[in-house]
Amino acid sequence: MEIPEEIKSKFPECPPEIVAYIYYLHEKIDKLETRVTELESRLNLNSTNSGKPPSSDGYTRKNRATSLRKKTQKQPGGQPGHKGKTLEQSPNPDHIETHSPDICSCCGRSLQGGTIISLEKRQVFDLPPPPAIEITEHRSQTLVCNHCGCKTSGIFPPNVTQPVQYGSRIKAYMSYLVHYQFIPYERAVEACYGLFGVSISPGTIVNLTHNLSEKLTPFEDTVTNALKFEPIIHNDETGVRVEGKLHWLHVTCTSQWTHYSIQNKRGMEGINEIGILPDFKGISVHDFWKPYLSYPCTHSFCGAHILRELKRVEEETKQQWPGNLIELLIQAKEIKEEYHSNGVPIPPVMMNSLNTSYDELIQIGLDENPPPIQILGKKGRTKKTFTRNLLERLELYKDGVLLFIQNLIVPFDNNLAERDIRMMKVKMKISGGFRDKSTAEAVTLIRSYISTIRKNGIRVIEAIYSAFKNNPWIPGQDKMRTYAQESMVVSTCSQHA
The missing domain is CATH 1.20.5 (Single alpha-helices involved in coiled-coils or other helix-helix interfaces)
Structure with a gap:
């Protein structure tokens, strides 16, 4: 030594x-x-000061309800202007049952032929009994022409390909239960038998999943190409288990589109395989994950992530500047909502004040947290603290941190992507993972479709049914096509007998 x-x-x-x-x-x-310092810091991490989910906090953590959100004067429940969903009577009921008294409640005599002086209506909304399965037999006839002897056969509809098969409607219902409501395969099988009296095996549901995924190929191509030309997109990623190994689920989304992708790699190799960010020229909203910064688009950073990291610094260092910076960012968010919601840019004087205050607080933090001193004789660089790394990052990427107050379309946070990715995490909690890569890719494509149609206000069950009919719904279409020509007969000629 x-x-x-x-x-x-x-x-x-x-x-x-x-x-x-x-x-x-x-x-x-x-x-x-x-x-010891690192372990103590890690032990104190929770959903309010890091990216950990609330479910990891446990039931014993104190101040569980702590939030960075400020209290408002709003009362609990629906706010003024909120469109309610109160059950109201229908002017055209399907059935009417009249209840007339038989005898007088006073003298006990018959009321037959009595005069009606008032009528009170009460309506009950209920479901009819589950429908029984309908079996439709398709028969193709082959006829011989009396003039030329040519044989002409009727062609089965395009969706009738097997001697015995399930129809598009029951396929849509099973896919709806499994991929939208996240009901496990075994319970979906029980639900199908309980509702319709039909026994479907879990293996059949897996086959339906792959079949639906194949029919969504036009949708996948459309959403991938559309996201490349959006003015702003949101990006996020999370780990998933595929074949017992760690893979990565990437999400790219807007308020209208959602695209999921399963990749073996988390970094640029996986992102390049998806093919959206390499060609994207707009604004990408994300956290400070380094691979995103390798792409030439404009970058905007999630304010919610920054607030949680600042709260961690405030708890660990007991310094004042993190709390002041939190208040400044929240104030900037409120100013943005006040001005940008009306389509008005923030006044230059106010913008300059926010920028100056930001610079001053960052400098105070840098002064109170100097870089580590290099120990004589020790090889390599001395590791910086979390606080110092955060300050240098906020200073270097200031333009991306404050882009939300400069651009009308840039949001304060990346909640849009986090909401989309949360649903796939729910799927992982139910299934634990995917047994093979092909099924994982099929499920992510189906979830891309479901998330997109929900964002566009389309009924999920009908959009899945339309996809099984070889016509997946795509934003920009006025309506889904009909299939009036499914029974079209195509003739084929054979040689004379």
Whole structure:
């Protein structure tokens, strides 16, 4: 072990082996203190000061309800202007049951032929009994022409390909239960038997999943190409298990489109395989994940992530600047909502004030958290603290952090992508993972379709049914096509007998 001369000079009378041992203990203590600090910091992480989900907080964490949101004067429940969904009587009921008294409640005599002086109506909304399965038999006749002897056969509809098969409607219902309501396969099988009296195996549901995915190929191509030309997109990623191994689920979305993709790699290799960000020239909203920054588009950073990280710094360092910066960002968010919601840019004076205050708070943080001192004789760079790294990041990427107050279309946070990715995490909690890559890719494509049609106000069950009829719904279409020509007969000629 090479001992720095500075250490040797402090112990001129000690034997070299004692000096070496002191130096060894000194380095060991430094490493242990750093490790203890890291572990204590990790132990104090929760959903309010990091990216951990609320479900990981547990039931014993104190101040569970702590939030960065400020209290408002709004009362609980629906706000003024909110469109309610109160059950109201229908002017055209399907059935009418009249309840007339038979005898007088006073004298007990018959009321037959009595005069009706008032009528009170009450309506009950209920479901009819589950329909029984309808079996339609398709028969193709082959006829011989009396003039030329040519044989002409009727062609089965395009969706009738097997001697026995399930129809598009029951396929849509099963896909709806499994991929939208996230009912496990076994319970979906039970639901199908309980509702319709039909026994469908879990293997059949897997086949339906792959079949639906194949029919959504036009949708996938459309959404991938459309996202490349959007003015602003949201990006996020999370880990999933496929074949027992860690894979990565990437989401790219807008308020109208959602695109999921399963990749073996998390970084640029996986992103390039998706093919959206490499060609994207607009604004990408995301956290500070480094691979996103490798692409030449404009970057805007999630304010919610920054607020949680600042709260962590405030709790660990007890310094004042993180709290002040949190208040400044929240104030900037409120100013944006006040001006941009009306389509008006923020006044330059106010913009300059926000920028100046931001710079001052970052500088205060840098002064209170200087870079670590390089230890003499120690190889490599000394590791920076989380606080120092955050400050340098906020200083370097200031334009992306404050882009939301400069551009009308840029939101404060990346909640749109996080909401989309949360539904796939629900899927993972139910299934635990995917047994094979092909099924994982099929499910992500189906979820892309379902998320997109929900954003566009389309009924999920009908859009899935339309996809099974080879006509997936795509934003921009006025309506889904009909299939009046499904029974079209195509003739084929054979040679004379």
